[in-house]
């Protein structure tokens with residue numbers, strides 16, 4: 001039986017993937033911190049729940065020891081643990097938010113891969129890292145912490161791929177657009193909080209609100225990612241990266257040069273009519 005260590009297993013994307021992998025006969029070590037969701041996943045065939053905080057070296061080493069009680073090899077490590085933020089880069093809690101995004105999205109992934117590598121080497125396994133469409137598309141305002149963390153993850157991923165090719169461990173990158181999970185659901189509350197707290201951007205944020213709603217409402221069904229994740233895990237010759245579900249707004253912005261995107265935001269600041277209805 002093939003085995004996978006799957007972080008972020010308790011999340012919206014992770015849960016549907018773990019269910020699918022369990023159904024396909026994989027042994028899944030499903031990692032997260034949410035006890036209730038871990039217990040639910042533990043009801044699935046061949047799924048072993050593992051409580052693990054990716055920010056703690058000790059916790060990740062304990063997770064490895066938990067895996068070693070079942071097997072000394074892993075065919076795949078999947079890194080889905082992640083957070084995002086709708087937040088400013090220079091006001092309020094900007095720096096702790098940036099730090100937390102880097103700690104979980106970048107350092108958490110790096111920590112898990114380093115600790116699990118010996119188990120992967122025994123099985124000639126592979127690593128799957130979850131980036132995002134923000135990892136490659138033009139950067140947006142108020143998404144800086146998440147964007148910085150995923151772009152850093154892209155650099156980490158690509159260097160790691162070129163290091164681990166010398167020991168025959170493929171490293172694969174996933175770049176998803178917006179899917180309807182807790183992460184995307186929380187953006188609305190984060191937007192409200194930012195609007196309440198900002199001293200500089202209130203008018204601009206109110207103008208951005210209709211665009212924000214359009215992006216939230218166009219987020220897709222998490223089950224869409226399953227076939228791509230299965231391909232990344234099972235294909236005998238996996239691609240370096242799999243890109244899926246990039247939203248229409250980001251895709252349109254990709255048609256413009258960087259200066260054009262700046263001009264568009266300036267124009268939005270001056271002209272946009274949309275106002276958030278206050279209740």
Ligand SMILES: NC(=O)c1ccc[n+]([C@@H]2O[C@H](COP(=O)([O-])OP(=O)(O)OC[C@H]3O[C@@H](n4cnc5c(N)ncnc54)[C@H](OP(=O)(O)O)[C@@H]3O)[C@@H](O)[C@H]2O)c1
Nearest residue numbers: 008010011012013032033034053054081082178179181183
């Ligand atoms: N949803 C999207 O639109 C989208 C788009 C592109 C990329 N992605 C990426 O896909 C991955 C999964 O996102 P999602 O949409 O499934 O988000 P989600 O529903 O919010 O789930 C986030 C997952 O990350 C885990 N996590 C967060 N902090 C952790 C920590 N310190 N230690 C261990 N686990 C931690 C959570 O586990 P616990 O709750 O158990 O702590 C949960 O399983 C993320 O890397 C995200 O950046 C998502």
